[in-house]
Amino acid sequence: MYEPPQPSQHCPRKNGYFGHEAKGICDKFYYCVDGQFNMITCPVGLVFNPKTGICTWPDEVGVKGCNSQDIFEFECPKVNESVAVTHPRYADPDDCQYFYVCVNGEIPRRNGCKLGQVFDDDKKHCDWSRNVPECADWYKDRLTDAELDELENPKPKTKKPLRTRGPSRRKPAKAAASQVEEDIDEE
Structure with a gap:
């Protein structure tokens, strides 16, 4: 069953990843959940790829105005x-x-x-x-x-002491195992 999109501010549909509306803004995009958006900025040197929904190299995007030469000059x-x-x-x-x-x-x-x-x-x-x-x-x-x-x-890191763990839940501790044997012998 087809449901028509329900756009809201910055979200052409209720859910998904969407590029910035303004031309030339390539490193920002919106993550929309139930029509509510969060703006995300790509790491320096990367741009939003609308095909994959992630940040990637500008030469891999194929969006006019967002290629490597445009971004980096x-x-x-x-x-x-x-x-x-x-x-x-x-x-x-x-x-x-x-x-x-x-x-x-x-x-x-x-x-x-x-x-x-x-x-x-x-x-x-x-x-x-x-x-x-x-x-x-x-x-x-x-x-x-x-x-x-x-x-x-950098100063050498000091080693933290190893954590001591309690008895294993998979194998009974030796003391506990010998106690079980003693209990059986007494019966």
């Missing part, structure tokens, strides 16, 4: 693949912590280094900010020197 330089790597990496020109991987040398995907690290464009990998001269001060107003040092040189 970054175009992969043309490379000769016989000389270069298949998926070259390039520093994000605006953010030392991020870089672009150009899939098959053509499609940019934004990736990031872990907190405290930056992308070293010469070596093409993440490294501690102090080791990359052009990004040495990247975390200056974000993290203290002590916090950066703790990230780079």
Whole structure:
């Protein structure tokens, strides 16, 4: 039996995942349950895929205005693949912590280094900010020197003592088993 949709604010139907109504807003979507919505934001670099209902890479979505070049405003330089790597990496020109991987040398995907690290464009990998001269001060107003040092040189974790468990519910404890035997012998 067919039931017509019952739209409400941000929900074309009572239940489901729906993209944002405004063109160009690709990283936000609505999760609707009984006509009530929750707005969800995709992690940085991902966009909502209306076909799958999850966040994914922009090049996998196929929604006009939401492709990699639109989202990142970054175009992969043309490379000769016989000389270069298949998926070259390039520093994000605006953010030392991020870089672009150009899939098959053509499609940019934004990736990031872990907190405290930056992308070293010469070596093409993440490294501690102090080791990359052009990004040495990247975390200056974000993290203290002590916090950066703790990230780079974490203190060893102390092992917690193992929990002692009570008797097994599957196997009777030895003392309990011998008590049962004694009870049987007495009868």
